[in-house]
Amino acid sequence: MRWDVFTWAAVALLLFAAEALAPGAFMLWLGFAAAAVFLLVWLLPVELPLLLQAGAFVVFSFASILVYRRWFRAREPRSDQPALNRRSAALVGRVVVLAEPIVDGRGRVQIADAYWDVVGPDLPAGSHVRITGGDAMTLQVEPAAHTGA
Known part of the structure; x- marks a missing residue:
């Protein structure tokens, strides 16, 4: 050969x-x-x-x-939970409380036992924010009206 x-x-x-x-x-x-x-x-x-x-x-x-x-x-079959392994995408739409104020566009929130960096308009700690997007460990947020719940 x-x-x-x-x-x-x-x-x-x-x-x-x-x-x-x-x-x-x-x-x-x-x-x-x-x-x-x-x-x-x-x-x-x-x-x-x-x-x-x-x-x-x-x-x-x-x-x-x-x-x-x-x-x-x-x-290939599509997943019934497409955001399963993309944690930040799974959090979109959720309203959370700022653990640290957003200063110069950056702050932090606590979700369960994890702290996440957030970017958005400057707001004081304790403000309610709605998660609008995310990239890795940074979430984009906007002010949310407090629903009292």
């Missing part, structure tokens, strides 16, 4: 093994691309230049990833 046939078979197997060790469905598609190049160089009676083989791998990689993004990823 030729060196290129063994090389592409080894690359495909290594990519499949990498996917098995660290699953994320990305190496899988590159492994399919390497397997396609393996089949191409194995079945063709002439030896393809290395540059053409690498180009075929790039094209097959893009094609397989495109198939994944368009076909498989689009058909």
